[in-house]
Amino acid sequence: MIWVPGSRELRVTGTEPETEAVRPLRAPGKQFERYTSAIRYLDSPALFENRPSYRLHGLAWTGGTGAMRFGLATYAT
Numbered sequence: 001m002i003w004v005p006g007s008r009e010l011r012v013t014g015t016e017p018e019t020e021a022v023r024p025l026r027a028p029g030k031q032f033e034r035y036t037s038a039i040r041y042l043d044s045p046a047l048f049e050n051r052p053s054y055r056l057h058g059l060a061w062t063g064g065t066g067a068m069r070f071g072l073a074t075y076a077t
Contacts, residue, residue, distance in 0.1 A: 004057045004071035 003054045014034035022033040024068075032038040055073035060066055 002067055002069045005050050006071070 014036065019035065020031060023033075023035055024042065025074060026032045026038070027049075032041070053073045054070045057071050058069040
């Protein structure tokens with residue numbers, strides 16, 4: 001396992017036009033900016049904390065062995 005320090009820029013943020021069909025309406029004619037925002041306001045779980053989490057940055061697999069690269073991530077942005 002290889003640790004990747006710092007944070008990398010997200011390629012998918014949840015605000016892309018492709019996500020519009022799955023984002024609920026916040027008000028008539030206006031959708032939530034992100035799906036995680038909708039969850040937070042519409043049906044917040046009992047435990048909804050932005051705790052440390054990890055994101056897989058890469059996986060290399062050759063000859064039956066591999067290496068995984070991880071960095072910090074967040075759930076609710």
